[in-house]
Amino acid sequence: MRKYLKESELKNLLEAPKRMRDRLIIKLMYETGMRVGELAALTIGDVDLESGEITIQQAKRHREGRKVPIVNSWTKTMLRDYIGTRKNRKDPLFMSNKRGALSRRQIERLVHNYGSEVGLDRDKRHPHVLRHTHAVHALKSGIDLRTLQQNLGHSSIEVTAIYLTMDIDDRKEEYSKHRLPGMEVTNDEDSENDTRTSSEQMASSHTSYYVLSGDV
Secondary structure (H helix, E strand, O other), rough: OOOOOOHHHHHHHHOOOOOOOHHHHHHHHHHHHOHHHHOOOOEEEEEEEEOOEEEOOOOOOOOOOOOOOOHHHHHHHHHHHHOOOOOOOEOOOOOOOOOOOOHHHHHHHHHHHHHHOOOHHHHHHHHHHHHHHHHHHHHHHHOHHHHHHHHHOOOOOHHHHHHHHOOHHHHHHHHHHOOOOOOOOOOHHHHHHHHHHHHHHHHHHHHHHHHOOOOO
């Protein structure tokens, strides 16, 4: 199972940057699912706020590039404010403090630092985890596999189907929300649970009388 961020982890990461550029970088990688190399290569001319699209010119396996949608109005507003008065369509979208294009390595370091700041596990502090998170959350939201395949730029739908695999926590959550027929809790079961709880409490109160063997 590929690593991805839970909703609470994603929220913390998205809110960590105070700098608009950094927040946009994380938002765009999550909202579009683009690769870090694709993001680093974006120019101002690749962003079309009127049509709500970003064209990834250096798309892997797509010589003609591929388009990804921008549907979040707040993200569009942030992009408009960040681009500001810059008119040269060939200028890098994301620039360093030295006014050059941010490199892939710089973006990786940026995400790693913010991930560390909010306490993410070390293996979740990489831009590619945002791509995985986009895929998993998209499928959970009801986006079909073919649409996701096109958005991520996968060569085959079998590659995209990897994201259908859910970890055990997600499966437990889904089963708790969608009980199988015949698994509904009845009043008799409630009474039985109450009785079992009382018995367990009695048993726990007597544990001090027992010596546990070393292989328990």
